[in-house]
Amino acid sequence: MEALGQIGHFGTGTLGYLIPFLFVLTTVVFFHELGHFLVARWCGVKVKAFSIGFGPELIGFNDKRGTRWKISAIPLGGYVKFLGDEDVASTPDHAALDSLTEDERRDTFFGKSVWQRAAIVAAGPFANFLLSIVIFATIFTLYGREVTTARVDQVVPGSVAEKAGFMPGDLILSIDGSKIDTFNDLQRIVSTSADLPLAVVIERGGQALTLSATPQRREVTDRFGNVHRIGQLGLSRDASGGNVTVERFSFPQALVMGAQETWFVVDRTFAYIGGLFAGRESTDELGGPIRVAQVSGQVATLGFAALVNLAAVLSVSIGLLNLFPVPMLDGGHLLFYAIEAIRGRPLSPRAQDIGFRIGLAAVVMLMLFTTWNDIVHLTSL
Known part of the structure; x- marks a missing residue:
């Protein structure tokens, strides 16, 4: 009852x-x-x-x-x-x-x-990917992108990051060969790489060093009360003053970024599916129409841009x-x-x-x- x-x-x-x-x-x-x-x-x-x-x-x-x-x-x-x-x-x-x-x-x-x-059939998913690229590009053009330098401000005591040898002041350069430009880039890769060893290239004292760290899976509750199981290293950023800027882009630049954002969703989806078969991921994350409706209502409270961004992510998922x-x-x-x-x-x-x-x-x-x-x-x- x-x-x-x-x-x-x-x-x-x-x-x-x-x-x-x-x-x-x-x-x-x-x-x-x-x-x-x-x-x-x-x-x-x-x-x-x-x-x-x-x-x-x-x-x-x-x-x-x-x-x-x-x-x-x-x-x-x-x-x-x-x-x-x-x-x-x-x-x-x-x-x-x-x-x-x-x-x-x-x-x-x-x-x-x-x-x-074949062309007629493939046109549906292709249209979904194209829609996502255009939506992402429009958002980047109108709102830009908030950027925080990928420099470590604090290392959580006893965390995976501390054990791996990270120190405050380290600048993250790349993870598994993927270039890291912002702290958000770091967070997105780490959060979707729980239980997977990562090769992290950092800059410390003018020298490049490679550290190995495996993000630990933890439960995190978002602002709406939804619980997500994501990977964490135990690093925090400095979000004060000049460390946070807003980058602006022309529409051609934004189109390239929109394509990169679309590919990121595709890549993370395949990584999740691979994790399911490997036993690293849980099927609890799979949702249907009810979950989409719930998330849509929650995201709508953040504004129209957030809702359109959700449409872009869903468009990639449906196309794939x-x-x-x-x-x-x-x-x-x-x-x-x-x-x-x-x-x-x-x-x-x-x-x-x-x-x-x-x-x-x-x-x-x-x-x-x-x-x-x-x-x-x-x-x-």
């Missing part, structure tokens, strides 16, 4: 989460599907529907080419449906395809070459997730097309159907698992 009471308490605050959640998810989904849509139109595919959300249509209209643009009742994704698709996952409708004339079939998704189909080689996802379609390109002919309808069923089961299990994680997370607050 206590758990139900906690969930009920969350429910009373859902209005505070709903608008930010819908803004973030709708933005990410719209651009993902827009990528599919634009490349499909460019390749001459007839698009029957462009939907934000699943289920019954709430509102919509037809454009001059016959595409139905609509918003549907379940706001947990979206889809573009092409001529010849059986369902929103672009499973081929063989009966419908066989009934089309040769000219009509050329307008279908399945009537295009394997390279055109869709590239996993799982049937039902874009990466699964790309896997089938790669096999088709190598064999010179597509897999049999039976083999594809089995693949889609396996993919559907995998996606449903992941959704159920992350939703269960979300519920456990909420009841522990």
Whole structure:
């Protein structure tokens, strides 16, 4: 009963989460599907529907080419449906395809070459990455970046850093070959590298020294009461006076930084997945729609820029997730097309159907698992 009471308490605050959640998810989904849509139109595919959300249509209209643009009742994704698709996952409708004339079939998704189909499918994740780069770049252009010199101010007694030989005044130059320009760079790498040995190059007394340190995993509570397990060394910075500056960037410079920021999210995601298989990371960090809604509502209290930044991070994550080689996802379609390109002919309808069923089961299990994680997370607050 206590758990139900906690969930009920969350429910009373859902209005505070709903608008930010819908803004973030709708933005990410719209651009993902827009990528599919634009490349499909460019390749001459007839698009029957462009939907934000699943289920019954709430509102919509037809454009001059016959595409139905609509918003549907379940706001947990979206889809573009092409001529010849059986369902929103672009499973081929063989009966419908066989009934089309040769000219009509050329307008279908399945009537295009394997390279055109691959381009259409890859355009969704690509649009997500592009959206993230542009959002990050815009934030860097408008707000700049607060920079604190990567110089150690204090070393926590008894910490990993003290045992590794760090001293106040050390300037961090690089970690595992990655250049460190700011203390924030140091924090981001260390926090996501718990239990992994790091080679840290420092400058001390005008000389470069290399220290080896393994961040210790610790539980940290953020301002919203969420508990995160991150790596820490035990170093602090001097955030006073001239040690903190705000760097400003032109838009071309910001685009480069936006691409670097997008790659950082991709790299850390792969590091987390690798940690899961190695047993270093916990599946407790995996979240679903409920967690996204909760985080969206919390981040919205920090301002619009913070919410848009969250949309950029989520866009990278959705783009990357869709590239996993799982049937039902874009990466699964790309896997089938790669096999088709190598064999010179597509897999049999039976083999594809089995693949889609396996993919559907995998996606449903992941959704159920992350939703269960979300519920456990909420009841522990």
